[in-house]
Amino acid sequence: MTDSRIFTAALLVIGDEILSGRTQDKNIAQVASWLGVQGIRLREVRVVPDVIDAIVEAVNALRARNDYLFTTGGIGPTHDDITVDAVAQALGVAVEIHPEARAILEKYYADKGGVNEGRLRMARVPAGSDLIPNRYSGAPGIRHGNVFLMAGVPHITAGMLDALTGEIEGGAPLLSGTVGAWVPESEIAGLLHEIERAHEGSQIGSYPFFREGRVGANFVVRSTSAETVQSCIDTLCEGLGEMGYDFTPGGI
Amino acid sequence: MTDSRIFTAALLVIGDEILSGRTQDKNIAQVASWLGVQGIRLREVRVVPDVIDAIVEAVNALRARNDYLFTTGGIGPTHDDITVDAVAQALGVAVEIHPEARAILEKYYADKGGVNEGRLRMARVPAGSDLIPNRYSGAPGIRHGNVFLMAGVPHITAGMLDALTGEIEGGAPLLSGTVGAWVPESEIAGLLHEIERAHEGSQIGSYPFFREGRVGANFVVRSTSAETVQSCIDTLCEGLGEMGYDFTPGGI
Numbered sequence: 001m002t003d004s005r006i007f008t009a010a011l012l013v014i015g016d017e018i019l020s021g022r023t024q025d026k027n028i029a030q031v032a033s034w035l036g037v038q039g040i041r042l043r044e045v046r047v048v049p050d051v052i053d054a055i056v057e058a059v060n061a062l063r064a065r066n067d068y069l070f071t072t073g074g075i076g077p078t079h080d081d082i083t084v085d086a087v088a089q090a091l092g093v094a095v096e097i098h099p100e101a102r103a104i105l106e107k108y109y110a111d112k113g114g115v116n117e118g119r120l121r122m123a124r125v126p127a128g129s130d131l132i133p134n135r136y137s138g139a140p141g142i143r144h145g146n147v148f149l150m151a152g153v154p155h156i157t158a159g160m161l162d163a164l165t166g167e168i169e170g171g172a173p174l175l176s177g178t179v180g181a182w183v184p185e186s187e188i189a190g191l192l193h194e195i196e197r198a199h200e201g202s203q204i205g206s207y208p209f210f211r212e213g214r215v216g217a218n219f220v221v222r223s224t225s226a227e228t229v230q231s232c233i234d235t236l237c238e239g240l241g242e243m244g245y246d247f248t249p250g251g252i
Numbered sequence: 253m254t255d256s257r258i259f260t261a262a263l264l265v266i267g268d269e270i271l272s273g274r275t276q277d278k279n280i281a282q283v284a285s286w287l288g289v290q291g292i293r294l295r296e297v298r299v300v301p302d303v304i305d306a307i308v309e310a311v312n313a314l315r316a317r318n319d320y321l322f323t324t325g326g327i328g329p330t331h332d333d334i335t336v337d338a339v340a341q342a343l344g345v346a347v348e349i350h351p352e353a354r355a356i357l358e359k360y361y362a363d364k365g366g367v368n369e370g371r372l373r374m375a376r377v378p379a380g381s382d383l384i385p386n387r388y389s390g391a392p393g394i395r396h397g398n399v400f401l402m403a404g405v406p407h408i409t410a411g412m413l414d415a416l417t418g419e420i421e422g423g424a425p426l427l428s429g430t431v432g433a434w435v436p437e438s439e440i441a442g443l444l445h446e447i448e449r450a451h452e453g454s455q456i457g458s459y460p461f462f463r464e465g466r467v468g469a470n471f472v473v474r475s476t477s478a479e480t481v482q483s484c485i486d487t488l489c490e491g492l493g494e495m496g497y498d499f500t501p502g503g504i
Contacts, residue, residue: 016457019294020426021284022472023459025277028299032273042271044306047280047297050457054296077438078458079445109438118441136462153460174272186329186361189370193331205268205302206330207275208405210388220274 007040007171010062013047014055014073014083015152026154027072034161039170040068050074055086063090063147068168073152075139077118083149084142088126091144098125101140108138133163172224177233180252183245184208185217191239192219199232201225209252218251259292259423262314265299266307266325266335267404278406279324286413291422292320302326307338315342315399320420325404327391329370335401336394340378343396350377353392360390385415424476429485432504435497436460437469443491444471451484453477461504470503 011031017023025047032042043066048054055074063069074083088095101123102115109115122139125131132141132148134156141160142149150160185192185206196204201223208217221232233249240247263283269275277299284294295318300306307326315321326335340347353375354367361367374391377383384393384400386408393412394401402412437444437458448456453475460469473484485501492499 013297016455016474017459017472018280019284019297020428020472020474021281021286021288021294022428024281028270029273029276032271034273036273042273043301045265045271045297045299049295076458076460078441079448080455080457112436113439116438116442119438121441122438153462155462176272176274184364186368186371186374187365189330189373190368196331203268203332205274205332206328207269208328210405210407220269220272222268222272 005171007068007169008043008066009035009040009068009070010043010066011045012055012058012062012069012071013045013152014050014071015047016049016080018047018073019049027152027157030154030158031070031072031161034165036174038165038168039173040168041174050080050082052082052086052089055083056090059087059090059147068146068148070148070150072150072157075122075142075149075151077121077139081121084124084126087144087147087149091126091147093127093144095124096127097123098129098131101125101131104131104140105138132160135159135163174222174224175226175229176220176222177229177249178218178220178251179233179236179240179247179249180216180218181240181245181247182214182216182252183240183243183247184215188240188243188245191236191243195232195235195239198235199223199228202228202232204232204236216252220251257423259320259421260295260318261287261292261320261322262295262318263297264307264310264314264321264323265297266302266323267299268301268332270299270325271301279404279409282406282410283322283324283413286417288426290417290420291425292420293426302332302334304334304338304341307335308342311339311342311399320398320400322400322402324402324409327374327394327401327403329373329391333373336376336378339396339399339401343378343399345379345396347376348379349375350381350383353377353383356383356392357390384412387411387415426474426476427478427481428472428474429481429501430470430472430503431485431488431492431499431501432468432470433492433497433499434466434468434504435492435495435499436467440492440495440497443488443495447484447487447491450487451475451480454480454484456484456488468504472503
């Protein structure tokens with residue numbers, strides 16, 4: 001782990017079902033949280049339809065400017081599962097059957113009617129790929145250098161992230177601390193800005209909420225330095241107290 | 253309404269809280285569904301941090317190739333709310349105080365301590381903008397031509413979408429029909445592909461699930477023609493019946 005270098009990642013969510021509103025995406029939040037623990041910052045997410053050109057364009061734009069690119073969706077057995085083809089095209093490599101993936105699928109489907117043409121699609125990878133274990137169903141995820149192709153079904157994605165835990169180099173994780181207060185954020189906008197400016201390397205986010213007919217906000221401080229986070233939190237609590245607001249370290 | 257022209261939109265979600273995983277995005281699904289009803293297809297979503305350059309780049313890329321661009325997030329009163337500045341920069345216009353927005357805020361905050369510097373930020377708009385009514389809290393959304401800036405808090409976003417209903421030109425809405433079956437999608441990948449190819453203008457998506465220890469999938473047919481949707485559904489049900497699978501029109 002290196003302290004000075006910031007590692008970044010992008011996520012590409014592939015699937016008409018997200019863009020039609022049929023399916024509520026759950027992968028952005030889980031990939032984001034997992035990356036945070038690895039010391040990698042999620043810098044950008046794109047959601048694109050099941051269209052080769054759209055995927056290719058996004059893959060190339062995102063991998064060029066991030067250390068890692070993750071994709072979710074489109075690695076199943078049906079005709080709308082075209083992620084492997086699109087990523088291979090973006091990387092400029094052929095698509096090939098991965099022998100280990102084929103063996104995994106043959107074993108998994110042995111008592112389920114065997115491997116047919118659709119199922120064999122799930123053994124196809126961009127040439128030169130490694131596999132990401134899938135503990136929930138047969139088809140593995142795929143790793144090609146710094147590009148990671150994962151399933152779209154959230155619990156399968158989660159299993160693949162688990163399998164990748166500790167396998168990828170990250171930097172100092174971004175630490176965070178939260179203070180919640182029953183205050184309209186617009187009352188203390190000036191205070192937040194002052195504190196952020198006074199603490200180099202800090203970011204302070206303000207997240208308003210409406211509960212029980214009252215207005216409040218959680219203020220989230222982020223920094224790679226625990227000392228900076230603590231100092232921001234202390235200054236903020238002091239300021240809120242002086243202004244007469246109830247606040248809760250840890251957030252409301 | 254025109255039948256032949258397809259209207260497209262992009263959505264830009266702005267906010268560190270989504271990229272950190274702290275907040276589960278809910279706006280993609282609700283904006284997508286709303287757009288579908290307006291006869292507008294959501295073609296691409298990007299999520300970017302609270303960073304001017306990232307927002308400017310995304311705004312310009314997305315508005316250039318879609319009929320409409322919607323943004324959520326970053327129009328509040330605090331220092332991390334920079335959407336207005338970034339969009340103005342992308343559009344090449346100045347930022348100005350909108351007199352009607354100022355009047356709305358003065359009224360809204362009259363018995364809440366009045367308008368301070370932070371709150372006045374919410375009256376700032378890219379020059380030449382109109383307002384989008386906000387029925388839940390003071391600060392309005394902003395419309396500049398085909399660019400729509402909305403709040404990030406989902407129920408406020410929903411109110412702004414309501415206010416825009418019927419205000420934006422769309423084409424023929426994309427219709428859909430669903431068939432659910434207790435079948436591994438990999439068993440009928442070939443059938444799905446055949447049906448889609450035999451029906452011009454149709455798209456068939458396959459969405460597997462795991463419930464009660466069994467594998468199933470919902471198959472969603474989309475087309476602007478009701479006849480095409482029905483014919484795909486009929487052919488699919490016939491095929492599933494012939495293969496001996498239980499299926500449920502309308503989805504499981």
